[in-house]
Amino acid sequence: MRHADGLHVGSVGLGLLVALCVLGPAVLPAPPAADPARSALLPPGAAVTEITLSDGRVLVSPDVTVATEAIVVRGPYRDTELSPADVVSIREGRFLLGSDRMGRDIASRLMAGGRFSLAIAGLAVIIALLVGGSVGVAAATGGPLTDSVLMRLVDALMAFPLLFLLILVATLFRPGPAALALILGMTSWMGLARLVRGQVLALRGRSFILAAQAAGASKTFVARRHFLPNLAGPLSQDTALRLGDLVLAEAALSYLGIGISPGLPTWGGMVAQGHRVMVEGWWLATFPGLAIAALVISLALIGDGVQERLSRGAVS
Amino acid sequence: MVRTVVRRLLLLIPMVWLVATLAFVVVAAAPGTYADTVDHPGLSAEQRAELEARYGLDQPVHRQYLRWLGSLATGDLGVSFVTKEPVLRLLARTLPPTILLGGAALLLDFVVGILLAVAAARRPHGWFDRVSSFIGLGLAGLPSFWLAGLAILVFALVLGWFPASHMRSVAASGLSGPARLADLLHHLILPACCLGLVGAAGTARYLRATLLDVHGERYILAARARGLSDRRILWIHTLRPALLPVITLLGLSLPFLVSGSVVIETVFAWPGVGLTLLSAAHARDIPVVMAVTVLGAVAVLLGSLVADVLAAVVDPRTREESL
Numbered sequence: 001m002r003h004a005d006g007l008h009v010g011s012v013g014l015g016l017l018v019a020l021c022v023l024g025p026a027v028l029p030a031p032p033a034a035d036p037a038r039s040a041l042l043p044p045g046a047a048v049t050e051i052t053l054s055d056g057r058v059l060v061s062p063d064v065t066v067a068t069e070a071i072v073v074r075g076p077y078r079d080t081e082l083s084p085a086d087v088v089s090i091r092e093g094r095f096l097l098g099s100d101r102m103g104r105d106i107a108s109r110l111m112a113g114g115r116f117s118l119a120i121a122g123l124a125v126i127i128a129l130l131v132g133g134s135v136g137v138a139a140a141t142g143g144p145l146t147d148s149v150l151m152r153l154v155d156a157l158m159a160f161p162l163l164f165l166l167i168l169v170a171t172l173f174r175p176g177p178a179a180l181a182l183i184l185g186m187t188s189w190m191g192l193a194r195l196v197r198g199q200v201l202a203l204r205g206r207s208f209i210l211a212a213q214a215a216g217a218s219k220t221f222v223a224r225r226h227f228l229p230n231l232a233g234p235l236s237q238d239t240a241l242r243l244g245d246l247v248l249a250e251a252a253l254s255y256l257g258i259g260i261s262p263g264l265p266t267w268g269g270m271v272a273q274g275h276r277v278m279v280e281g282w283w284l285a286t287f288p289g290l291a292i293a294a295l296v297i298s299l300a301l302i303g304d305g306v307q308e309r310l311s312r313g314a315v316s
Numbered sequence: 317m318v319r320t321v322v323r324r325l326l327l328l329i330p331m332v333w334l335v336a337t338l339a340f341v342v343v344a345a346a347p348g349t350y351a352d353t354v355d356h357p358g359l360s361a362e363q364r365a366e367l368e369a370r371y372g373l374d375q376p377v378h379r380q381y382l383r384w385l386g387s388l389a390t391g392d393l394g395v396s397f398v399t400k401e402p403v404l405r406l407l408a409r410t411l412p413p414t415i416l417l418g419g420a421a422l423l424l425d426f427v428v429g430i431l432l433a434v435a436a437a438r439r440p441h442g443w444f445d446r447v448s449s450f451i452g453l454g455l456a457g458l459p460s461f462w463l464a465g466l467a468i469l470v471f472a473l474v475l476g477w478f479p480a481s482h483m484r485s486v487a488a489s490g491l492s493g494p495a496r497l498a499d500l501l502h503h504l505i506l507p508a509c510c511l512g513l514v515g516a517a518g519t520a521r522y523l524r525a526t527l528l529d530v531h532g533e534r535y536i537l538a539a540r541a542r543g544l545s546d547r548r549i550l551w552i553h554t555l556r557p558a559l560l561p562v563i564t565l566l567g568l569s570l571p572f573l574v575s576g577s578v579v580i581e582t583v584f585a586w587p588g589v590g591l592t593l594l595s596a597a598h599a600r601d602i603p604v605v606m607a608v609t610v611l612g613a614v615a616v617l618l619g620s621l622v623a624d625v626l627a628a629v630v631d632p633r634t635r636e637e638s639l
Contacts, residue, residue, distance in 0.1 A: 156335050159335050159613045160335060160338070160613060161571055161615070164612045167594060168342055168343070168605065169342055172342065172343065173346055244457070251459050252459065252461065255579065268461075271461060271462050271465065275583075285465055288462075289462030295457075296456075297454065300453065
């Protein structure tokens with residue numbers, strides 16, 4: 001029962017993270033604009049005043065005095081005095097999770113980075129499922145020669161230290177988000193191919209499959225009705241854990257500066273930027289790290305929970 | 317058993333060839349060559365062509381491949397494009413730090429992991445079990461580079477207990493032998509803990525489940541019926557069979573000695589193989605990239621062989637099947 005709870009906690013955690021990253025920008029109040037000269041490195045929860053001027057400039061500072069004759073915006077280097085005639089609008093705002101060195105809101109960058117991380121890892125896992133599934137089925141059903149050729153290829157690819165391969169490909173090809181998903185997917189399907197091959201081989205000898213074939217069921221019927229449902233459990237457990245590994249791998253690449261373009265927000269890249277100013281601003285690296293952990297732990301709980309249910313199902 | 321080990325060792329050769337070929341395909345398919353990374357405004361087209369000719373980069377791909385494979389077969393790993401240092405000497409310089417860091421981490425991983433698992437399995441679902449499994453789950457999900465940054469912030473920058481990076485102090489060359497060793501260990505502690513404790517969380521989680529499985533066996537009941545103490549049952553009768561999968565895990569973790577620490581080496585500026593690979597890949601330094609990749613593959617393949625041999629040594633039942 002306790003592990004079934006793990007499945008629930010994991011699912012709720014994953015759902016919340018996805019919802020926050022996708023819907024967050026629409027639901028939460030708009031974050032203050034970035035003003036590198038005045039709003040850099042503000043701690044979590046810092047209240048600021050955002051002033052839009054008629055010439056298009058936006059000043060964001062935690063320390064603003066508004067009087068009828070002049071508006072004084074204090075900055076770390078110098079104060080700016082504005083005449084009320086130049087000011088288009090004044091808005092109060094808050095950096096929920098603080099701001100980074102460029103004065104950008106960390107909360108909204110986290111949500112944008114989460115969308116990238118989730119999309120890349122999700123796409124990569126779909127690619128891995130397609131490639132690994134096809135290779136596994138082909139190896140299990142294609143005769144001994146196909147089987148040994150494909151499995152030796154899988155062995156050779158698995159002999160690559162994964163991080164070495166990722167570093168090599170990511171540095172040499174400088175991928176964008178879609179290409180990175182492709183690379184991650186193409187480097188992590190081998191375990192899935194082994195799993196699918198083993199499962200198909202084990203299932204093929206089971207009596208209910210033989211019975212269906214003896215009764216004259218078509219190949220597609222047996223595949224859809226008997227193989228797929230029995231593969232779904234182990235595959236979903238593997239997929240949940242693999243997704244967590246892919247999120248960590250993507251974060252590690254971004255941290256090393258060889259993930260998707262450094263200009264785009266990614267959780268790993270945000271941790272790397274935060275590490276450069278860890279004494280002045282602990283919050284820069286803390287929140288993206290916790291976001292990665294929350295996502296990976298949710299996925300691990302889901303994977304463990306599914307396995308627990310599977311082994312219980314096998315017993316009963 | 318000796319014969320099967322020899323056979324497995326011979327099987328390594330085609331596997332290493334396959335891996336090396338795959339690595340070569342990746343490098344050859346990538347856009348740009350070493351000449352592109354030489355970003356010098358005075359570099360004329362002729363000098364560029366001369367540069368590519370000097371390193372054989374102007375030859376057709378299959379010629380480059382055959383030449384590289386030929387020198388690999390004779391043990392010649394070539395010379396680094398960037399530093400002009402023989403690759404073999406480069407590896408001799410960067411491999412020991414990596415093995416030191418990885419070895420210390422693996423030691424921590426298994427010692428701490430086994431102790432934690434035994435302590436947790438003594439009273440399943442007791443407070444220690446719950447707290448340690450909760451912390452273990454957290455450690456397993458936290459990215460290692462983040463944890464390393466936190467460790468640097470707390471233990472190096474705020475508390476000042478350990479140095480924040482590098483393997484030696486600037487003044488280390490002037491120190492006497494024992495003092496130099498102490499200096500090295502002082503630098504080793506933080507990165508080794510960051511690597512090892514994350515691994516220990518995983519090992520403990522895995523071993524705890526195995527211990528509880530073994531705990532349900534009849535021979536444990538029999539041992540209890542014979543009046544053996546709980547401690548003896550746990551350490552001798554339960555731990556020994558439960559350690560078998562852990563030993564397999566240890567063998568499979570050996571490649572970790574070479575590849576597991578790229579990220580941690582980067583965070584701590586540890587002068588090892590991972591850091592070398594990263595800079596070599598950036599500079600399109602093909603001889604170094606290929607040598608490090610092949611080395612990593614050999615480590616993985618040897619690791620799985622060692623895992624099987626260790627399992628066979630510990631458990632006679634697996635002797636015929638797994639080898």
